[in-house]
Amino acid sequence: MRADRLVSLVLLLRHRGRLSATTLARELEVSTRTVLRDIEALSAAGVPVHAERGRHGGFALLPGFRTELTGLNHDEALALLIAGSRRGAQAFGLGSALASAMLKVVDALPEDQRDTAAGAARRLLIDPEVDLLSRRVATEEVPDAIVAEVRRAVFAGHKLRIHYAAAGQAPRWRTVDPIGLVTVREQGYLLATRSGEDRTYRLSRLRAAEELPEPAQRPDRVDLDRTWQERSTRFRAGGDQVAVRVRVDPARREELVGTALAVLTEEAGEDGRLRLEVTFQDARHAEWALWRLATDAEALAPPWLRASLRDRAAAITARYGEG
Structure with missing residues (x-):
């Protein structure tokens, strides 16, 4: 993860010029002390980053510096595939991966196109956090570590042990066979089976998750859209409606x-x-x-x-x- 962060730091300095340690810490979602350590690591590795002191000082790269840093890792590529919904990436714990991937995409553009694209992007705003009446969009916070563990089990086809708090109940452990992840109106869900029965778990109610080595009992291929529709229909037909x-x-x-x-x-x-x-x-x-x-x-x-x-x-x- 630190290697990815160092790449993101270099790309931020390339695209935005001189930035303060505080700004870099905010963009990278780390502490200022971590940024300073990363700057030292880059300098030791030969990246020409230097400090500019004064009221408007900060860190910057020497003019003309360029390196090939645009290879996407797995999570960044995955984030781009679901980038049609920025909040969807966040719901699956891929918000930081999406930001890092987009920096690499911009860096891969020819210089004349890069400036044009950056200017155009500033004219577009997608999914703001509040609407015209200043009502904040309700989002559910799920720790990235929990979502990452769930993702790994889903992709690897392994069983998943979750500490889950159902509505009105105390959290308890259960082992499930994960099928896929769905996000609907800013809420993330895990589709799974348990003892052969269909189960749907709200990600925000997960207190912990652990990928197990045993293979999950599930079909090799799945139509998530159809599966979600079927479960939604059953949900609406049940309960005290x-x-x-x-x-x-x-x-x-x-x-x-x-x-x-x-x-x-x-x-x-x-x-x-x-x-x-x-x-x-x-x-x-x-x-x-x-x-x-x-x-x-x-x-x-x-x-x-x-x-x-x-x-x-x-x-x-x-x-x-x-x-």
């Missing part, structure tokens, strides 16, 4: 449908509103989905949902009517 009949403003239809598990029926009403029958995971999910649409949606059935929304509205009215 509730069906709700709703009258909704057409302008808010997508918001309603986006929170529901499935749309069973849909028709236009004479009042210009849509009538839908949708399913939610449970009673709490249904109440939350309808409440957030305020008066633009009305639960027509079941009666308990109407009563629950009415009671909540009455409590809010009473609270804000005081004083």
